[in-house]
Amino acid sequence: MAAVPARAASPGGDGGGPVILVDTALRRREEEGRPVRVAMVGAGFMGRGVANQIVNRTPGMRLVGIANRTPQRAEEAYAYAGVTEVARAATAAEVARAFASGTPVVTDDPLLLARADGVDVVLEATGAVEYGAHAVVAAIEAGKHVVLLNAELDGTVGPILKAMADEAGVVYSVSDGDQPGVQANLIRFVKGIGLEPLVAGNIKGLQDPYRNPTTQKAFAERWGQRPSMVTSFADGTKISFEQANVANAFGFTIERRGMTGREHREHVDAAVRYYDVDRLRELGGVVDYLVGALPSPGIFVFAAEDDPKQRHYLDLYKLGPGPLYSFYTPYHLCHFEVPTSLARAVLFGDAVLAPAGPMRVEVVATAKRDLKAGEVFDGLGEYMTYGQCETAAETRRLSLLPMGVAEGCRLKRDVPRDRVITYDDVELPQGRLVDELRTRQARRFGPPGDEAPRPARGDAPAEVRT
Numbered sequence: 001m002a003a004v005p006a007r008a009a010s011p012g013g014d015g016g017g018p019v020i021l022v023d024t025a026l027r028r029r030e031e032e033g034r035p036v037r038v039a040m041v042g043a044g045f046m047g048r049g050v051a052n053q054i055v056n057r058t059p060g061m062r063l064v065g066i067a068n069r070t071p072q073r074a075e076e077a078y079a080y081a082g083v084t085e086v087a088r089a090a091t092a093a094e095v096a097r098a099f100a101s102g103t104p105v106v107t108d109d110p111l112l113l114a115r116a117d118g119v120d121v122v123l124e125a126t127g128a129v130e131y132g133a134h135a136v137v138a139a140i141e142a143g144k145h146v147v148l149l150n151a152e153l154d155g156t157v158g159p160i161l162k163a164m165a166d167e168a169g170v171v172y173s174v175s176d177g178d179q180p181g182v183q184a185n186l187i188r189f190v191k192g193i194g195l196e197p198l199v200a201g202n203i204k205g206l207q208d209p210y211r212n213p214t215t216q217k218a219f220a221e222r223w224g225q226r227p228s229m230v231t232s233f234a235d236g237t238k239i240s241f242e243q244a245n246v247a248n249a250f251g252f253t254i255e256r257r258g259m260t261g262r263e264h265r266e267h268v269d270a271a272v273r274y275y276d277v278d279r280l281r282e283l284g285g286v287v288d289y290l291v292g293a294l295p296s297p298g299i300f301v302f303a304a305e306d307d308p309k310q311r312h313y314l315d316l317y318k319l320g321p322g323p324l325y326s327f328y329t330p331y332h333l334c335h336f337e338v339p340t341s342l343a344r345a346v347l348f349g350d351a352v353l354a355p356a357g358p359m360r361v362e363v364v365a366t367a368k369r370d371l372k373a374g375e376v377f378d379g380l381g382e383y384m385t386y387g388q389c390e391t392a393a394e395t396r397r398l399s400l401l402p403m404g405v406a407e408g409c410r411l412k413r414d415v416p417r418d419r420v421i422t423y424d425d426v427e428l429p430q431g432r433l434v435d436e437l438r439t440r441q442a443r444r445f446g447p448p449g450d451e452a453p454r455p456a457r458g459d460a461p462a463e464v465r466t
Contacts, residue, residue, distance in 0.1 A: 026060030049335030065105035156404025173351035177337030232381030295330035358445035
């Protein structure tokens with residue numbers, strides 16, 4: 001398949017159409033004295049950036065409260081944005097009094113903000129599955145819109161949360177700025193001009209499943225991030241959740257467990273040569289990633305066009321001869337783009353990205369080292385497990401353990417490095433909301449449909465190998 005020459009980025013990425021509507025609507029809300037009122041759960045590295053962006057760069061929006069397990073971190077996030085007068089609250093009455101006086105609230109209880117009057121939308125920005133699930137469920141039940149900077153939560157129980165939000169008449173959305181949202185914007189742009197998106201991809205600089213907080217400590221300290229969060233980027237867990245989010249929103253699948261993940265030290269346009277259009281259509285579209293491609297750290301969408309008239313114009317416009325065309329956004333700006341997502345939810349009822357039905361792709365837990373019976377799993381981006389994409393049908397058939405469920409599980413038997421972990425291998429902690437939501441999700445949507453056949457990876461028949 002002919003490579004497409006390198007060119008300027010697509011205009012349809014995260015800097016495209018939605019901002020043109022949102023900035024005008026937010027200015028109007030500022031002029032009318034009716035700002036969008038945001039409560040944020042989580043005050044880590046990303047939360048601090050969001051706080052600064054809302055407070056200092058987003059007219060028509062107010063950050064009315066921050067919940068964090070350590071309230072001092074929430075106060076520090078406000079201080080980072082230049083806000084020094086805040087009120088600590090431990091009860092609903094204290095939250096209400098602070099809101100009535102126009103004072104931002106800091107609390108260690110996210111449910112207080114999720115349920116409070118005076119909040120239009122809750123931003124969940126922790127990356128924690130169980131903790132985040134409680135906050136999101138409370139917000140939905142209280143009739144609040146929800147936006148996630150938490151790909152892990154959406155990739156574990158997104159379909160049931162979306163169904164609950166629909167029933168409550170509120171928006172449930174993954175945020176722009178993270179790669180899934182940027183891909184969603186570009187997919188919508190490509191569909192809007194009449195092409196058929198068949199590959200949605202992420203560009204990475206590094207992929208090493210054996211990275212851990214020790215190996216990533218220096219990088220994390222340099223940028224003021226948690227080593228476990230940085231590890232989840234490096235070991236493939238984060239990108240697996242992000243691409244599962246996209247697959248579940250647009251009905252895509254994967255070509256094999258773990259995605260294909262080619263090393264590609266060229267411009268992203270040249271990667272169209274790796275894909276066969278007929279095979280992509282047979283699968284219904286795939287999510288994937290490239291390592292080392294340019295521009296980095298961007299995202300890409302490869303789309304097909306069959307009409308000779310349209311292909312003539314696309315060739316004239318320097319997108320090449322087809323049949324597969326490359327579109328890309330050369331950046332994702334994380335917290336800078338979050339306020340646009342919040343405004344889209346509140347002002348337009350528009351989700352950036354949300355599951356379109358049952359799971360198509362899951363993220364399954366895989367042993368990062370040889371594991372011993374009796375060990376209890378640590379968290380995402382730690383020392384014991386990494387996540388990789390698998391189809392929902394295979395996950396169910398083999399009873400594989402979702403990565404978002406793994407933390408806190410106790411091993412009943414030894415598991416060698418690189419083997420995927422099954423429910424039969426572990427004892428689940430008692431009383432977790434995430435397990436209840438998984439049960440409700442399975443009951444609501446039933447068994448996932450069988451995807452088109454795809455090549456096996458490695459030398460399986462040992463079906464739980466990577």
